[in-house]
Amino acid sequence: MSDQTPPTNDQTPPTSQEEALRCGFVAIVGRPNVGKSTLMNRILGQKLSITSRRPQTTRHQVLGVKTEDHRQTVYIDTPGMHIMHKDRNRAINQFMNQAATQALRDVSAVIFIVDRTKWTAEDDVVLKRLSSVTAPVILVVNKVDWIEDKSTLLPWLEELGTRRDFAAILPISARHGTQVDQLEDEVERFLPESEHFFPEDQITNRSSRFIASELVREKVMRQLGDELPYQMTVEIEEFRTEPNIIHISALMLVERDGQKKILIGEKGDRIKQIGREARLDMEKMFDSKVMLKLWVKVKRGWSDDQRALKSLGYNLD
Known part of the structure; x- marks a missing residue:
């Protein structure tokens, strides 16, 4: 006769060990x-x-x-x-x-x-x-x-x-x-065992203001010639959330007067198109209606000025 006690009906089989985080x-x-x-x-x-x-x-x-x-x-x-x-x-x-x-x-x-x-x-x-x-x-x-x-x-x-x-x-x-x-x-295969660093529903460490500025810059990169996109950056001056709508004001900085004219376009057509496309992407990203306002300003030499870069958010994290 075996010394082992047979399982009773109320016993549940052991579950497999959960995978380590x-x-x-x-x-x-x-x-x-x-x-x-x-x-x-x-x-x-x-x-x-x-x-x-x-x-x-x-x-x-x-x-x-x-x-x-x-x-x-x-x-x-x-x-x-x-x-x-x-x-x-x-x-x-x-x-x-x-x-x-x-x-x-x-x-x-x-x-x-x-x-x-x-x-x-x-x-x-x-x-x-x-x-x-x-x-x-x-x-x-x-x-x-x-x-x-x-x-x-x-x-x-x-x-x-x-x-x-x-x-x-x-x-x-x-x-x-x-x-x-x-x-x-x-x-x-190369991820070490570790607690998760971010909440399960978080997808980035970047702020909504940063994402908004990048979406505007993307539209400029896609529309304009070889030189201007690299001497242009975007600064978000206002990001205000109200029920059912986000108000965003974005300043596009260029280095020369001629670049400003190109970015605005004839009768403002180009800046309107940039704003329209950026706003649609923002509404999808933020799941909210967006009111977007764009301006263009000349800031000479910003791309070769360390202090200007830091003030515009170009910091090594």
Whole structure:
């Protein structure tokens, strides 16, 4: 006869142990215009970082928080690392490079994005800066949907693998979401056991004022020529919430009188279009009706003035 007591009907079987909480920071880095912001927006399932086809759209670190069950991943979208040429050796360019480099500190993993089979000197800049990083680096080859001859991809991935001991190499399309789930699974492997840093429903550390200023700047980046967007910034002078409506006043700063005329447009047509498109995005983001007012002001030399940059919110967090 067995000494073991048989279970009675009121006993419940033991439940499986819950998975430990995991949380960590993951930096998304790369040269300008490789799809860093598009990737973070895709992962979050909503627009947080502004995007355009123009390089250096992102100027600040932007944290995107994704919480799923036991894991919370805090992605850091960064400005594109770029070579400091004489024609863009302004204080704002130095700030962007510093912001991207700073994001590599104390992270659990790094996502290094490159553009298809294009490798440039600025990719070498990023790779060199990663040489001192001890966190695992996942290499992401983005925009593979644009590669016409898919037979060139595998040899390229193998060649990239010789440049560094990457934790993984993944071809993806951030725009279409191809293999982004697999990338998130790779990232999870490196998240340490930790309490979550942010509430479950929080998606960023950035304020509504910051997001509003970025949405205005995005519309300028998308509409205007090569020079003006890089010598323009946005300052929110008023952000006032009332029942069912948010009042926002935004000041667009440029460096020359001619730029002001371009930004306003003939009979104010351009600034009206910028305001209309920005307001629609704000209403979607803030889930509220928005009353948006825009002004343009000339502030000469702001992009090469350290004190002016700090007063405009260009601070290393």
